[in-house]
Amino acid sequence: MSNDCGKIDELGENRSAPAYPEKLDKIIHLFEQLPEDERRETLVAYADNAKKQEPRPGEKFNLEDVRKDEECMDTVGVYLHVTLGPEVQTLTRSMTAILCKGLEGCTPQEIVDLPSDFVTRIVGSELVRVRSQTIYYVLTRIKGICKVYLNRQRMAQSQVA
Numbered sequence: 001m002s003n004d005c006g007k008i009d010e011l012g013e014n015r016s017a018p019a020y021p022e023k024l025d026k027i028i029h030l031f032e033q034l035p036e037d038e039r040r041e042t043l044v045a046y047a048d049n050a051k052k053q054e055p056r057p058g059e060k061f062n063l064e065d066v067r068k069d070e071e072c073m074d075t076v077g078v079y080l081h082v083t084l085g086p087e088v089q090t091l092t093r094s095m096t097a098i099l100c101k102g103l104e105g106c107t108p109q110e111i112v113d114l115p116s117d118f119v120t121r122i123v124g125s126e127l128v129r130v131r132s133q134t135i136y137y138v139l140t141r142i143k144g145i146c147k148v149y150l151n152r153q154r155m156a157q158s159q160v161a
Helices: 005-010 022-033 036-048 090-103 108-113 118-123 125-160
Strands: 065-067 076-078
Touching (some): 022 118, 036 090, 076 125, 090 118, 090 125
16 A cells, blocks of 8 residues: 555545535545455555644644543644654544645634544444544544634634724
């Protein structure tokens, strides 16, 4: 399995009017077409590429949220980008890479409004049953920081008005 997720993503194309952001919709479509063994191999390929989503030295963020919560074994940083260490579980890394790539260019409000039903379509129902907390954890964290960002913007705008 190739570690070049750009080529992998192209296999998920050929969709009409996505209900999700276009990049995420292509990834969902790709995973829906794969048999279980190839789905897991592709999740590993995304996990191997998660490092590309890490913040670059000197990069500035409006919000940073780095913590380890009860519902996840891994420490995850959300910066409107997500960063993970090498010891992080494969499934967390793969979902992080998928979400970063699929949600790139979305507004915080689009992310907050995003339904989570696509997760099963990507990882398959078996992994959702076994690892549901991990799978939804990263999406919940991303949505949470977007809500904080939107609330801060609203407060700042109301102070100006």
